[in-house]
Amino acid sequence: MPSTSTSHSDLPVNELRGRYYDGRSSRAHDVVVRFGADRCTITGSEIDRTYRVSELNVAERFEGTSRIISFPDGASCELPDSALLTALLKRSGKKESLANTAHRRWKWVALSCVLLVVVFGVTYRWGFPWIAEKLAYRLPDVVLTAVSNKTMETLDNLEMRGVKVAEPSALPEERQKELRERFARLASPPGEQVTAKVHFRASKTFGPNAFALPDGTIVFFDDLIKLAQNDNEIIAVYCHEAGHAARRHGMRQIIQGSLTGLVLAAYLGDVSSLAGALSGWVLEAKYSRDFERDADRYAAAMLRLNGIEPRVLGTFLLRIEQKQGKAPSGEGRKTGIGDYLSSHPATEERLREMETLSMPSEKGK
DSSP: OOBOOOOOOSSOOEEEEEEEEOSSSSOOEEEEEEEOSSEEEEEETTEEEEEEGGGOEEOOOOTTSOEEEEOTTSOEEEEOOOHHHHHHHHHTTOOOOHHHHHTTOHHHHHHHHHHHHHHHHHIIIIIHHHHHHHHHTTSOHHHHHHHHHHHHHHHHHOEETTEESOEEOOSOHHHHHHHHHHHHHOOOOTTOOOOOOEEEEEOTTTOSOEEEOTTSOEEEEHHHHHHOSSHHHHHHHHHHHHHHHHTTHHHHHHHHHHHHHHHHHHHHOOOTTHHHHHHHHHHHTOOOHHHHHHHHHHHHHHHHHTTOOTHHHHHHHHHHHHHTTOOTTOTTOOOOTTOTTTTSOOHHHHHHHHHHHSOGGGTTO
């Protein structure tokens, strides 16, 4: 506790001039601060205080600014930052904090920056995906339904340059019913049953495209249905999108993106655009390549289970690529909201994978 006595050490006493604030008013007092072996004494007009040096809280050093010393009774003292002050504090047994010492040494600063990047990189690569996976599977169905309904509402009302992005499907009702019935008869991999609601939409913006929403809803666009040479190719895309739904890739990607945004916001101080970006991401359906490969493997298992060669998916994706005018090498590729392949692994790679996963009885024919 502070004392009003003016005891002095037997050691030589050095002094500094500063401005003292009692913590109860804004009035500044001109004072002399003396440091002893383990005591700090402040004297001036109407001021006579002594504190133990161990009780002092010394603010970090910043080039060109004063040092603020805080006392346990709420008072503080502003002193010019100087080598003498540093020496007096050290002599009195008050060591500078590690952070205060580190930020004046460029090697420590550089090391801290490297460590920060490494920690964030490791967290982003492995930590966020692990957290997102755990959270996604624990979300109640009502949350998945709410996100999916909001996305469908956004899709049906979205306009670009005054033109609606999605319109009601031009497919005959009988054709839509036929495809839904075929999807409903498909067997799912054991333990991964997906009850999907299927919607059809027409869209010049999306082109030959399809995507899955978090609650299992799958949206097909007319151009994809028209591009398919047979129903097995449409089923192959359905199985791929069912894989996204079954593994909750949509919610996992949203959670990962949200975690990344929140961490960045903690450093950059801006969270204003985070919420608005979520529904936009769902519509673009840009999953990570790991998620795409996972959905491909799910599709292959589901296709084999229903007597369809997994290579059907690969060949159909290749035709979509050719339809969109993409060179297999990746030259001249353009990506956009309607690009079904923009964030996917290379189509030729996926085709080879589907060939490998094709039914053994079909290989070599």
